[in-house]
Amino acid sequence: MTTMSTPASEPLTRQVSHHVSQSVFDGSRLRVVLLVEVYDGAQQQFLETYEQLRSHVESVPGHLGEQLCQSIENPSQWLITSEWESAPPFLNWVSSEEHVRMVKPLHSCVRDTRSLRFHVVRETSHPAEGADTARGGLQTAPRIGDGVIRHALTFTVKPGSEEAVAALLAGYSSPEPRVDDTTRLCRTSLFLHGNRVVRAIEVRGDLLAALRHVAQQPEVRAVEEALNPYLEQDRDLGDPESARVFYTRAALPAVHHVTAGEEDPAAQRHALSYPARPGRGMRLAQLLAEHDERAADDPNSPVLCSTIFQRDDVVVRLVDVRGGTEAAGDPAVSLGLPDPGRVTELTTLLDGGADGPNGFPATDGGLAHALEGARMDLVTDRRAPDA
Missing domain, CATH: 3.30.70.100 (Alpha-Beta Plaits)
Structure with missing residues (x-):
């Protein structure tokens, strides 16, 4: 060779x-x-x-x-x-x-x-190894990515401060996208849902280096300091332990990403925050992932790509949609409403579902109406030049 x-x-x-x-x-x-x-x-x-x-x-x-x-x-x-x-x-x-x-x-x-x-x-097995090492399967084939790492942070602000927080987050100056020779910030999207903030970032290269780069920028630090009085969880960015605990709790990992590879410069970015029942966030994220895998194979789907973030019972789905969430195809696809056979399961995973105190009908129409409330408000969506 x-x-x-x-x-x-x-x-x-x-x-x-x-x-x-x-x-x-x-x-x-x-x-x-x-x-x-x-x-x-x-x-x-x-x-x-x-x-x-x-x-x-x-x-x-x-x-x-x-x-x-x-x-x-x-x-x-x-x-x-x-x-x-x-x-x-x-x-x-x-x-x-x-x-x-x-x-x-x-x-x-x-x-x-x-x-x-x-x-x-892949792995090399030894006959003397115990049975415990055999639990769990192997990844069947290598994945081919798109060179982008996706991550998000989420935190809550004091009720009533949402308007002031949105103004702060929308008005900051974007940091220099180039981190070093191998790492670059590609896109930052900020959303609000009630008093919950979600900041999603896309990076080429080293995610940790990019996060440190952003945190060191004076314009970003100024905004973060201005946000402190509005946060429900107290933090002191001058105290490494306080900052570490805050960002550990705020981390919202990407658990699924799929795209059919089609690009549309006019595509709109939307985010939905799904109200998972206690202890059901991971299964809800998995159900949405299965839905988006099927949608990616449908040439008529309005969803060009989807990323699902999940931590505990916080489930956020970021979607890039051709012409808006209702401009093409079935709006239920954009909302993450699965096929009729999975509707019943979805109602058992959503807080306020059919068995909840504020239950809604376990039908496509009932769920679509309920999920309208999951849509997050866009604060800002910024792409780096040539990203």
């Missing part, structure tokens, strides 16, 4: 599929890699704290096992790898308040962390 190399200074040619689908719902086993930089002299404290946490993690449903490793070259560098039956159990665990409380003691001895998550595609 002939090996070709590309100089570091030249951009890599990306293979982009017309139909892009990225999802946590394929049932594949998950490998989580956590890179940890420990303060000099705090290695023993870090080890003792980790030992206290490990016994708790072992009892989390879906957790298969993990390893803690220390660098042979730099004693301050540690590596934690954990394996999970699939991505949803891990995401439920890592976004829980219990997890936030448990990892707090680590912050005093850790300088920096970086979390990477991978579905297992």
Whole structure:
């Protein structure tokens, strides 16, 4: 085989599929890699704290096992790898308040962390391995992405402050899109639903580097400081621990993205915030993902692409729609209303569904009417030049 190399200074040619689908719902086993930089002299404290946490993690449903490793070259560098039956159990665990409380003691001895998550595609098996390692499947085929990483943050503001908050968020100056030679901000979309704010960003390159770049911009810091009096959760951006806890709770990961690869410069971006019943957010996100996969294969669908974000019972669906949510095709598709056979299940997942105190009919029309209230108000949607 002939090996070709590309100089570091030249951009890599990306293979982009017309139909892009990225999802946590394929049932594949998950490998989580956590890179940890420990303060000099705090290695023993870090080890003792980790030992206290490990016994708790072992009892989390879906957790298969993990390893803690220390660098042979730099004693301050540690590596934690954990394996999970699939991505949803891990995401439920890592976004829980219990997890936030448990990892707090680590912050005093850790300088920096970086979390990477991978579905297992291939592995070498050994006959002596126990049955536990066989739980969970392998990803059947490699995915082809579009080179864009999608992430969102969400937080709530004090009721009655929505108008002032919207004005602040709409009026800020966009940061420089170029982060470094390999990372670039592509798009930022801000929405309000009641007193909930959702900020969705699209990045090419390193997401963590992009988030740090944005946080360091004076114009962004000024807006964030101006928002502080309106937030329901207090934060002090000058206090690293306060900022860390706030952004940990605000993280809204993308759990599914699909696009048929068709581009339309006139497409409109919309967001919907679905009221999931307690403990049903992940299943609701999965049902919406299944709906959007089918819509992506329908050439008549008005939805060009969709991204679903989920954390606990917060489920947000971002859609780019040809000509608006009702300009083409069935508006129920834009709303995320599944086929008639799944309508009953959807009503059991939505808070205020057929069994709720403010129930609505378990029909297409009843659900479509209810989901109208899920539409979020667009605050601002900004694309970087040449994004």
